[in-house]
Amino acid sequence: MKPFWEVKSLSEMTTEEWELLCDGCGKCCLNKLIDDETEELFYTNVACKLLSKKDCHCMHYSNRFQFVPQCTAITNDNIAQLTWLPDSCAYRRLHAGRGLASWHPLVSGDKKLMHRKGISVKGKIVSEAKVRDVEDYIVVWPLLDIE
């Protein structure tokens, strides 16, 4: 039997299935900058104050909007507009018809594989609580997609 992400569209998924799709890379929780003139997107390695450096998960996911009102909930209704999400993001991949990558925890069965392959933010971030000027922390690695 094929797994749910291969037989269901994003709009058909249950809330539980939707949440399972997140690979936990943490890249969407990095501070991003947009050039006023060119509208070019730049990622930084400055992470939201709620992102755990240890496991790359949000430390208050269920009530995160109390602490970070500007956090974005990714839904089937807004996924097409969230073009700032990295190409490796499971939601973007499925929305684009690319399927999940072999390193995705649901496919590999190994939650640490993506860390070993350098897909996640693990070992590469600083907390926004410790940074004064985010512009000094622009990086390109969040935009890379290895598969």
Ligand code: SF4
């Ligand atoms: S970028 Fe996508 S897959 Fe990665 S943590 Fe964010 S929502 Fe999950």
Ligand code: SF4
């Ligand atoms: S509040 Fe949580 S989910 Fe939202 S950006 Fe921060 S760490 Fe990520």
